[in-house]
Amino acid sequence: xxxxxxxxxxxxxxxxxxxxxxxxxxxxxxxxxxxxxxxxxxxxxxxxxxxxxxxxxxxxxxxxxxxxxxxxxxxxxx
Amino acid sequence: xxxxxxxxxxxxxxxxxxxxxxxxxxxxxxxxxxxxxxxxxxxxxxxxxxxxxxxxxxxxxxxxxxxxxxxxxxxxxxxxxxxxxxxxxxxxxxxxxxxxxxxxxxxxxxxxxxxxxxxxxxxxxxxxxxxxxxxxxxxxxxxxxxxxxxxxxxxxxxxxxxxxxxxxxxx
Numbered sequence: 001x002x003x004x005x006x007x008x009x010x011x012x013x014x015x016x017x018x019x020x021x022x023x024x025x026x027x028x029x030x031x032x033x034x035x036x037x038x039x040x041x042x043x044x045x046x047x048x049x050x051x052x053x054x055x056x057x058x059x060x061x062x063x064x065x066x067x068x069x070x071x072x073x074x075x076x077x078x
Numbered sequence: 079x080x081x082x083x084x085x086x087x088x089x090x091x092x093x094x095x096x097x098x099x100x101x102x103x104x105x106x107x108x109x110x111x112x113x114x115x116x117x118x119x120x121x122x123x124x125x126x127x128x129x130x131x132x133x134x135x136x137x138x139x140x141x142x143x144x145x146x147x148x149x150x151x152x153x154x155x156x157x158x159x160x161x162x163x164x165x166x167x168x169x170x171x172x173x174x175x176x177x178x179x180x181x182x183x184x185x186x187x188x189x190x191x192x193x194x195x196x197x198x199x200x201x202x203x204x205x206x207x208x209x210x211x212x213x214x215x216x217x218x219x220x221x222x223x224x225x226x227x228x229x230x231x232x233x234x235x236x237x238x239x240x241x242x243x244x245x246x247x248x249x
Binding site: 007008009010011014016019022023031033035037040042043045047048051052055058059 | 113202
């Protein structure tokens with residue numbers, strides 16, 4: 001990604017038309033608007049619970065990967 | 079470690095700690111679909127509040143989080159996050175039994191604790207009413223931090239802000 005392609009977030013007030021254009025630019029940059037919209041439809045507690053669930057999956061994957069490496073490389077820790 | 083944010087907030091609310099959730103965790107609370115491994119909090123540095131903060135965190139066994147040092151080793155260090163420690167510095171990078179936790183009494187890009195609180199909104203979280211720095215403040219803080227990891231989340235944070243604005247106009 002080139003620096004000039006990176007949209008630096010802004011919080012300046014925008015008109016409705018500017019907001020639409022800005023959202024189009026953010027989608028073109030790669031933001032999945034439907035994911036953000038889905039997240040906004042949840043309660044704050046649901047959003048945090050969902051993120052904590054994702055973290056648990058990542059931890060499990062890390063543990064599984066580490067266990068598989070130990071099994072495949074029995075001499076690695078000697 | 080598993081993140082148990084409900085435990086952390088239950089202790090903070092029970093002790094009436096004056097705090098504002100900031101950073102990536104605040105963004106998640108406000109609808110930004112990102113994942114963050116720690117919780118960042120701004121706290122009121124007034125003496126009474128520091129006492130409450132120390133009391134609230136004590137049952138969660140706060141210890142220092144240092145790059146390259148395993149938590150097992152950090153647990154053995156003679157560190158105690160008490161009032162004295164909290165008065166000696168304004169930024170702490172910690173691990174607790176509930177979450178990895180960063181504490182600070184001001185937020186670059188937003189200001190001192192009063193400014194952070196003025197830029198916060200109240201949300202219901204795990205049955206408690208807590209303050210979270212609103213999205214414009216989170217954007218200002220991340221733009222000031224200017225680290226690649228902060229800059230990468232800015233488009234998603236701004237998208238949540240713009241969609242929220244659009245929805246408000248339609249209502």
